[in-house]
Amino acid sequence: MSAETLPANAPVFGYRHLLGIQGFSAEEISFLLDISNRYASALPQDLKKESILSGFTVINLFFETSTRTLTSFELAAKRLGADVINMQIAWSSIKKGETLIDTAMTLNAMHPDVLVVRHPDSGAVKLLSEKVNCCVMNGGDGSHEHPTQALLDALTILRRKGRLAGLKVAISGDIKHSRVARSNIYLLTTMGAQVRVIAPPTLLPAAIERLGVEAYTDMRAGLKDVDIVMMLRLQTERMQGSFVPSIREYFHFFGLDRDKLSLAKPDALVMHPGPMNRGVEIDSELADDIDRSAIREQVEMGVAVRMACLDVLTAPERSRRAQAR
Amino acid sequence: MFHRDPPRTAFLNARLIDPASGLDQSGELLAESGQIVDFGPRLFDNGPPEGCIVVDCGGRYLAPGLVDMRVELGEPGNEHMETFGSGGQAALAGGVTSMVALPNTEPVVDDVAGVEFVARRAREEKLAKIYTYAAVTVGLGGKEMTEIGLLEEYGAVGFTDGHQAIANAQVMHRALSYSRTFGAVILQHPAEPSLSGGLMNAGELATRLGLAGISPLAEVIMVERDLRIVEMTGGRYHVSHVSAGETVEVIRRAKARGLNVTCDTAPHYFTLNELAVGDYRTFAKVSPPLRSEDDRLAVVQGLVDGTIDAIASDHSPHDQDSKRLPFALATFGVVGLETLLPLSLALVHDGALDLQSLLAKLTCNPAQILDLPAGRIAKGWPADLVLFDSDKPWRIDADALHSKSKNSAFDGHMVQGRVLRTFVDGRTAFTIADGALPAAEPRAETIGA
Numbered sequence: 001m002s003a004e005t006l007p008a009n010a011p012v013f014g015y016r017h018l019l020g021i022q023g024f025s026a027e028e029i030s031f032l033l034d035i036s037n038r039y040a041s042a043l044p045q046d047l048k049k050e051s052i053l054s055g056f057t058v059i060n061l062f063f064e065t066s067t068r069t070l071t072s073f074e075l076a077a078k079r080l081g082a083d084v085i086n087m088q089i090a091w092s093s094i095k096k097g098e099t100l101i102d103t104a105m106t107l108n109a110m111h112p113d114v115l116v117v118r119h120p121d122s123g124a125v126k127l128l129s130e131k132v133n134c135c136v137m138n139g140g141d142g143s144h145e146h147p148t149q150a151l152l153d154a155l156t157i158l159r160r161k162g163r164l165a166g167l168k169v170a171i172s173g174d175i176k177h178s179r180v181a182r183s184n185i186y187l188l189t190t191m192g193a194q195v196r197v198i199a200p201p202t203l204l205p206a207a208i209e210r211l212g213v214e215a216y217t218d219m220r221a222g223l224k225d226v227d228i229v230m231m232l233r234l235q236t237e238r239m240q241g242s243f244v245p246s247i248r249e250y251f252h253f254f255g256l257d258r259d260k261l262s263l264a265k266p267d268a269l270v271m272h273p274g275p276m277n278r279g280v281e282i283d284s285e286l287a288d289d290i291d292r293s294a295i296r297e298q299v300e301m302g303v304a305v306r307m308a309c310l311d312v313l314t315a316p317e318r319s320r321r322a323q324a325r
Numbered sequence: 326m327f328h329r330d331p332p333r334t335a336f337l338n339a340r341l342i343d344p345a346s347g348l349d350q351s352g353e354l355l356a357e358s359g360q361i362v363d364f365g366p367r368l369f370d371n372g373p374p375e376g377c378i379v380v381d382c383g384g385r386y387l388a389p390g391l392v393d394m395r396v397e398l399g400e401p402g403n404e405h406m407e408t409f410g411s412g413g414q415a416a417l418a419g420g421v422t423s424m425v426a427l428p429n430t431e432p433v434v435d436d437v438a439g440v441e442f443v444a445r446r447a448r449e450e451k452l453a454k455i456y457t458y459a460a461v462t463v464g465l466g467g468k469e470m471t472e473i474g475l476l477e478e479y480g481a482v483g484f485t486d487g488h489q490a491i492a493n494a495q496v497m498h499r500a501l502s503y504s505r506t507f508g509a510v511i512l513q514h515p516a517e518p519s520l521s522g523g524l525m526n527a528g529e530l531a532t533r534l535g536l537a538g539i540s541p542l543a544e545v546i547m548v549e550r551d552l553r554i555v556e557m558t559g560g561r562y563h564v565s566h567v568s569a570g571e572t573v574e575v576i577r578r579a580k581a582r583g584l585n586v587t588c589d590t591a592p593h594y595f596t597l598n599e600l601a602v603g604d605y606r607t608f609a610k611v612s613p614p615l616r617s618e619d620d621r622l623a624v625v626q627g628l629v630d631g632t633i634d635a636i637a638s639d640h641s642p643h644d645q646d647s648k649r650l651p652f653a654l655a656t657f658g659v660v661g662l663e664t665l666l667p668l669s670l671a672l673v674h675d676g677a678l679d680l681q682s683l684l685a686k687l688t689c690n691p692a693q694i695l696d697l698p699a700g701r702i703a704k705g706w707p708a709d710l711v712l713f714d715s716d717k718p719w720r721i722d723a724d725a726l727h728s729k730s731k732n733s734a735f736d737g738h739m740v741q742g743r744v745l746r747t748f749v750d751g752r753t754a755f756t757i758a759d760g761a762l763p764a765a766e767p768r769a770e771t772i773g774a
Contacts, residue, residue, distance in 0.1 A: 127649075
């Protein structure tokens with residue numbers, strides 16, 4: 001089931017790191033989704049037997065607090081038989097002393113095979129990847145990219161809708177600060193979906209149309225006839241007067257409820273990267289509606305996608321070790 | 326040993342060029358006691374005077390030494406970034422014979438002692454001439470005015486809060502009214518702070534990189550506000566490092582209305598655009614940020630039509646530790662003293678400006694704005710000169726810079742034109758290393774003819 005067992009004519013994934021979706025071709029994305037789908041379809045008892053990463057060390061280096069993503073990466077690596085170390089570092093406390101590069105050098109000396117990095121600053125994961133000798137996976141950097149989230153969202157859509165091309169997808173919420181939105185925009189537009197973004201003007205970044213999307217400031221217009229509604233989390237510190245006047249006003253105009261959702265296609269799927277702010281960007285009852293919401297499935301796909309990415313990135317090193325034996 | 330008078334120096338076989346007078350001819354020049362005493366064609370037909378140091382210019386351009394009106398020198402307080410010594414060497418290597426230091430040092434140059442410190446240290450180093458601005462507000466706090474009159478008397482050549490804008494309109498109004506009594510110029514870093522919280526130019530690339538954008542609006546709003554105050558007060562106002570096309574246009578209209586305004590830009594603003602940030606290159610992180618290609622072209626146009634009076638290096642030395650960081654945490658600024666002339670010469674090689682107009686923006690114009698005794702080839706003026714080859718192609722190597730900090734945005738950049746020797750008060754203060762010295766040969770156009 002791992003990358004080696006693919007047919008000989010399968011495209012080669014020629015990257016050492018997974019830093020972002022931007023720049024990937026449709027073939028490369030399909031390749032990753034294909035392997036992810038195999039992991040997603042595998043029975044849990046089969047997965048337990050997988051140990052392609054036996055003898056490999058994966059360090060999850062998180063400079064932002066996270067429970068869900070960290071757990072997902074940890075589980076993915078453990079299911080593949082890797083030794084996993086989690087490091088959660090409060091970035092604010094070290095940024096005045098040890099630099100990111102110092103941290104990278106220290107970790108590099110421990111000879112990990114894969115570093116999964118989450119960092120509050122855009123570009124920090126790339127900077128770190130330039131200073132270490134192992135594979136680096138971006139677990140989310142600032143407002144830049146969150147590639148595994150986009151892959152798991154795409155896999156969820158694929159499994160529900162059978163395709164990505166031609167789908168109308170609306171991404172709604174804090175587009176300006178969202179790495180999830182950016183990675184999803186790159187992935188979905190590359191795969192031929194029509195992407196709309198919906199947000200108040202204060203939460204739309206400059207020149208967003210240049211990324212190949214349509215921008216809407218009216219949620220009802222933006223949701224018309226869409227197949228997928230992707231809601232984004234609104235950070236509480238960005239509400240209350242700075243970017244939007246109040247939670248109440250935000251929910252009134254940009255919160256997803258049944259009334260606004262009725263403008264989308266009848267079988268439209270609701271997604272959210274979590275954790276949700278119930279009653280802020282999404283109606284609580286709607287979030288729990290198993291027929292409309294794919295939120296639980298997204299979490300499930302997360303582990304499969306991260307297993308696939310670990311598999312693909314370590315494939316060259318695995319074959320090197322196999323030959324050395 | 327006995328004390329010797331400053332030597333007499335005879336410059337032979339030079340292409341004399343002086344933008345202030347329009348002089349551009351082959352000839353000779355004689356410097357004595359640090360001053361230009363004579364110049365012109367066939368000055369030494371009977372041989373140079375006895376006891377002279379003779380400099381054969383090999384037909385190359387001999388121009389007034391450059392006047393760089395915006396440099397940060399790190400001293401006092403940040404000597405690990407730059408000192409008057411290292412900055413002075415860098416200046417000379419760049420053909421800069423006079424430069425003006427920003428007051429944002431530690432402590433801030435906001436009192437007479439600070440101005441005297443700079444003057445004393447400059448005398449000790451005896452490299453390029455170093456002048457200083459003084460802060461407009463005490464401690465760069467943006468509130469209380471400094472002793473503008475006294476500071477001016479003690480030698481501050483202008484007033485600015487350095488990398489900080491004078492944000493408070495009331496403070497700016499008072500500064501421009503009060504400074505008028507002394508004819509002092511107030512220089513503004515054009516960035517409305519409440520709109521300048523970003524990291525690079527707002528636009529597609531900032532959106533893709535997930536970096537907070539700084540709209541050109543932040544710049545133009547500040548300049549438009551200030552121009553209203555200039556109109557009311559009649560104060561002397563200078564906009565430092567113009568980066569946005571709209572700002573150029575606003576200043577163009579203000580000049581047409583006869584307002585007392587001048588401005589400068591820096592080579593990075595007419596050489597690079599926001600794309601230089603590329604994949605989080607912190608060496609392209611400057612304030613104001615590198616703008617769009619349209620803005621870059623508008624800045625070039627502003628230089629061409631004279632809206633932009635001067636080019637300053639905006640030299641801002643920072644060590645590796647301040648740049649090898651995630652983009653958000655890296656310091657703003659690039660070094661520029663040594664690359665000022667070659668980068669600016671690109672405007673001539675591209676046909677945008679003739680050499681005289683370009684040199685004016687690097688010599689007599691900034692000298693005139695700040696009333697410095699520099700930037701001219703004229704009898705009785707200091708013999709601060711630069712000998713340069715206008716065509717020599719070479720590649721900028723950041724590691725080879727004299728500056729203590731190597732944070733150039735132009736490492737590996739190909740340029741044309743190179744400083745060969747720099748003279749301060751008639752003495753040779755810098756000579757290019759032998760290996761880099763092009764052989765004295767006839768100019769290209771005469772070979773082809």
